[in-house]
Amino acid sequence: MELNTAQSLLLLGAAGTGKTYLLKQIVQALKSEGKSVALTATTRIACCLYDDASTIHRWSGISDGRHDVSEIRKVIENNVQFVEVRKRITQTDVLVTDECSMLSKRLFEYLDEVCKLKDQKHSFGGIQLVLSGDFTQLPPVPNQLYGEEGEFCFESKLFENILPHRVTLTEVRRQSEKDLIKAIHEVANGNVTKETETFIHGLSRPLPCDTESITLFARNEQVDEYNRNRIIEFPGQFEFQSSDEGDQKHLNKILAPKTLRLKKGALVILLHNLSDKLVNGLCGHVYDICETGPVVEFKFPTLSIKVQLEKLRFSVFSPSRNTDVAIRLQYPVKLSFAMSIHKSQGLTLESLEIDCRQIFKPGKLGVALGRAPETKGLLVINFNAKQSVIPQPASVLNFLQKFIC
Numbered sequence: 001m002e003l004n005t006a007q008s009l010l011l012l013g014a015a016g017t018g019k020t021y022l023l024k025q026i027v028q029a030l031k032s033e034g035k036s037v038a039l040t041a042t043t044r045i046a047c048c049l050y051d052d053a054s055t056i057h058r059w060s061g062i063s064d065g066r067h068d069v070s071e072i073r074k075v076i077e078n079n080v081q082f083v084e085v086r087k088r089i090t091q092t093d094v095l096v097t098d099e100c101s102m103l104s105k106r107l108f109e110y111l112d113e114v115c116k117l118k119d120q121k122h123s124f125g126g127i128q129l130v131l132s133g134d135f136t137q138l139p140p141v142p143n144q145l146y147g148e149e150g151e152f153c154f155e156s157k158l159f160e161n162i163l164p165h166r167v168t169l170t171e172v173r174r175q176s177e178k179d180l181i182k183a184i185h186e187v188a189n190g191n192v193t194k195e196t197e198t199f200i201h202g203l204s205r206p207l208p209c210d211t212e213s214i215t216l217f218a219r220n221e222q223v224d225e226y227n228r229n230r231i232i233e234f235p236g237q238f239e240f241q242s243s244d245e246g247d248q249k250h251l252n253k254i255l256a257p258k259t260l261r262l263k264k265g266a267l268v269i270l271l272h273n274l275s276d277k278l279v280n281g282l283c284g285h286v287y288d289i290c291e292t293g294p295v296v297e298f299k300f301p302t303l304s305i306k307v308q309l310e311k312l313r314f315s316v317f318s319p320s321r322n323t324d325v326a327i328r329l330q331y332p333v334k335l336s337f338a339m340s341i342h343k344s345q346g347l348t349l350e351s352l353e354i355d356c357r358q359i360f361k362p363g364k365l366g367v368a369l370g371r372a373p374e375t376k377g378l379l380v381i382n383f384n385a386k387q388s389v390i391p392q393p394a395s396v397l398n399f400l401q402k403f404i405c
Contacts, residue, residue, distance in 0.1 A: 007128065007164075007165055008128050008129040008130065008131075008162055008163050008164070008165065009129070009130045009131070009163065009165045009166070009167065010100075010131050010132075010163045010165065010166045010167070011023065011026075011130065011131065011132040011133075011166075011167050011169070012132075012133065012134060012135070012166065012167070012168045012169070013132075013134060013168060013169030013170070014134055014136070014169075014170075014172065014184065014185060014188065014370075015134065015137070015172075015174065015184060015188070015366065015367065015370030015371075016172045016173055016174025016175050016181075016184075016370060016373075017169035017170065017171060017172055017173060017174075018169055018171075018173045019098070019132050019133070019134075019169060020049050020050075020098070020346075021173075022132075022169065023039075023050075023096060023098060023130070023132050024050065026096070026130060027039055027096060030093075030094050035093040035094050036091050036092050036093045036094070037092070037093065037094045037096060038059055038088060038092045038094070038095050038096065039052060039053040039054075039096045040053060040054055040055060040056040040059045040095065040096065040097045040098070041053055041055060041056065041097065041098040041099050041346075042055065042056055042057075042097065042098070042099045042100065042102040042103050043055065043099055043102065043281065043345065043346065044273065044279040044280040044281045044282075045280075045281040045282075045343065045344075045345065045346050045347060046098050046099045046345070046346040047279060048279060048281070048282065048346075049098075049346060050098075052276075053098075056097050056103070056107070056111070057107075059085075059088060059095075060085065060089070060110070060111055060114050060115075061075075061076045061082045061085035061114060062107065062110050062111070062114065064146070064317065065106070065107065065110065065143070065146050065148060066146055066317045068147075069106065069109055069110050069113060072110055072113050072114060073113045073114055073116060073117060076114055076117065077117060085114075086117055089114060089115055089117050089118055089125065089127075090117060090118045092118070092127055093127065093128065094127065094128045094129075094130060095111075095115070095124070095127050095128070095129050095130070096129075096130040096132070097129070097130070097131050097132070098132045098133065098346075099132075099133050099137075099345065099346060100131040100132060100133035100135075100153060101133045101134055101135045101136075101137045101138060101139060101140075101152070101363075102133075102138055102139065102140050102141070102345075103131070103133075103140065103153040104140035104141075104148060104149075104150060104151055104152070104153060105140075105149075105151035105152060105153055105155045105156045106147075106148055106149070106151070107140070107153070108153035108156050108158065108159065109156055109158065111124065112124050112158055115127050123158060123161070123162055124162065129162060129163060131153075131163065134188075135152065135154070135396050135399065135400065136188040136189055136362070136363050136366060136392055136396060136400075137188065137345060137363045137366065137367050137370075138341075138342060138345055138361070138363055138364065138367055139152060139361065139362070139363065140152065140153075141342075145316070145318060152395060152396070152399070154395075154399050155395060172184075174348065174370070174373055175372070175373060175374065176374070177374060177375055179196075179199045179375075180199075180369070180372070180374070180375055180378075182195075182196060182199075183196045183199055183200055183369060184366055184369045184370050185366075186389075187200075187365045187366045187369060187388075187389050188363055188365075188366025188367075188370075189366075189392060190362055190389055190390055190391035190392045191389070191391065192385055192389050197385045200380055200383050200385075201383060203375060203378055203379060203380040203383075204379065204380060204381055204383070205379070206379070207351060207353070207377065207379050212351065213349075213351035213352050213353050213377070213379070214267075214336070214337070214338065214339060214344075214349055214351070214352050214353070215337065215338040215339075215352070215353040215354075215355060216338065216339060216340070216341050216344055216352060216353070216354045216355065216368050216371070217338055217339075217340060217341070217355050217357075217358075218340070218341055218355075218356075218357070218358045218359045218360060218361075218364055219340070219358050219360075220255070220340055222338070222355065222357070222358065223338045223339060223340050224257070224334075224335075226337060226338040227334070227335035227336070227337050227338055228261070228335075230335070230337040230338075231261055231262075231263055231266055231335055231337075234263035234264070234265055234266055235263065236263050236264065237261060237262075237263055238261070238262050238263065238289050238294075239259055239260070239261050240259070240260040240262070240293070240294075240330070240331055241258070241259055241260075242256065242257070242258050242259075242260070242311075242328045242329055242330035243311075243328070243329040243330075244258065244326075244327070244328050244329075245326070245327040245328075246316070246324065246325050246326035246327055247325050247326055250316040250318075250325045250326035251316075251326045251328060253316055253326070254314045254315075254316065254326060254328050255271050255314070255334065256271050256272075256312075256314045256328055256330040256331075256332060256334065257330065257334055258328070258330075260330060260331055260333070260334065261335075262286050262289060262294050262333075262335075263286065263289075264286050264287070264288065264289060265285060265286060266285060266286045266335060266337075267283065267284075267285050267335065267336045267337050268283070268284055268285065268286060268296055268333040268334065268335055268336050269281065269282070269283050269284075269333065269334055269335075269336035269339060269343070270282045270283075270284070270296075270298070270332060270333055271314075271332045271333060271334060272312050272314070272332035274307065274332070277298075277305070278298060278305065278307065281343055282298055283298075283336050283339075284296045284297055284298035284299065284333075285297055287306055290308070292308065293308065293309050293310065293311070293331060294308075294309050294331060294333070295307065295308050295309070296309060296333060309331045309332065309333065310331070311329045311330055311331055311332075312329070312330070312331075312332045313327060313328075313329055314327070314328045314329075314330065314332075315327045315328070341354075341359075341364050341365075341367055341368045342364075344367065344368065344371050345367050347371055348371060348373055349371040349372060349377075350372075350373065350377050351377040352368075352371055352372060352377065352378060352379070353379040353380075353381065354368045354369065354378070354379070354380045354381070355381055355382055356380065356381065356382045356383045356384065356387075356388040357382045359387070359388050359390065360390070361390060362390045362391060362392045362393065362396070363390075363392070364390075365388050365389060365390075
């Protein structure tokens with residue numbers, strides 16, 4: 001596949017079709033041609049699938065999106081703290097972004113603005129784009145405080161002109177069982193057959209007792225409740241209270257818990273980037289608990305790292321007030337015997353349990369099922385086709401029909 005600055009590309013494909021592998025090959029090919037390639041993703045978990053990737057928010061300097069689109073370029077252009085951001089943008093030939101289903105219209109138009117720091121005469125500063133993802137998976141997350149409505153990037157007027165070339169991968173590589181592949185496809189699209197309903201109900205049997213599985217829920221409240229119940233099974237307990245300032249309604253939005261209950265051996269998930277490898281969304285376990293706080297071990301394919309955690313600052317910023325309206329100091333982990341379906345996107349989980357209660361968005365169950373490489377390590381409970389399988393919005397169906405089919 002030959003790519004140049006005149007050819008931006010949209011790479012689509014369902015879960016397990018090899019998008020990550022192909023993106024790596026594209027990046028390698030572009031670099032071999034002497035191109036400067038920025039490899040990004042919309043989530044930190046997706047970044048972990050690559051050797052050298054950062055979130056699109058960090059790469060672009062947009063961060064949490066607190067600034068208005070009309071002022072973001074001036075903020076990055078004139079503020080000394082964005083020197084490295086400006087350098088990255090002006091030196092980039094190709095911008096690669098994975099998990100583009102979570103790239104909102106607002107963020108897409110932000111990127112257009114900041115990339116014009118390289119060349120304001122051309123859209124995206126003349127930088128070639130390569131976007132990859134599956135629009136039947138998780139959509140952008142709305143944020144009322146920042147004016148983020150959660151519209152898809154393809155709903156931007158820029159999108160069709162910027163990305164004229166589109167490729168869809170259709171052969172599933174992660175799974176080989178036909179019934180599982182069919183189920184993932186049908187629930188992702190929001191319309192299941194009776195045969196698939198029967199197949200999913202059949203996955204409600206217990207997993208082997210010696211299997212340590214992760215449970216996926218639709219909502220963070222369910223995750224927190226499950227984790228609280230599981231931690232009781234471990235001997236001993238340590239409680240770490242946060243230091244809070246600000247409005248309670250905004251403090252409730254902070255993922256770092258007010259009361260963090262930990263025990264040795266407990267599974268935890270990182271809530272803040274500590275380094276290029278120790279990133280938000282990484283799972284580990286509590287190795288020890290000292291007077292100075294918890295020690296967490298994170299394991300990678302080739303090594304393990306033990307980290308003495310320190311309390312970090314979590315905050316909620318209000319653009320209208322131009323200040324933080326909530327601040328919490330807490331250790332940057334929470335229990336992870338369970339995690340949200342949202343956090344699992346992009347992962348492959350050999351053993352998992354999916355609880356279908358309170359699924360409230362299209363694509364969620366498809367994302368959850370797509371984490372399992374095979375049925376022997378997959379347990380599905382509380383499945384109800386009418387409640388768990390939500391049709392895709394008309395905007396997604398129309399987009400796929402118009403450009404892909």
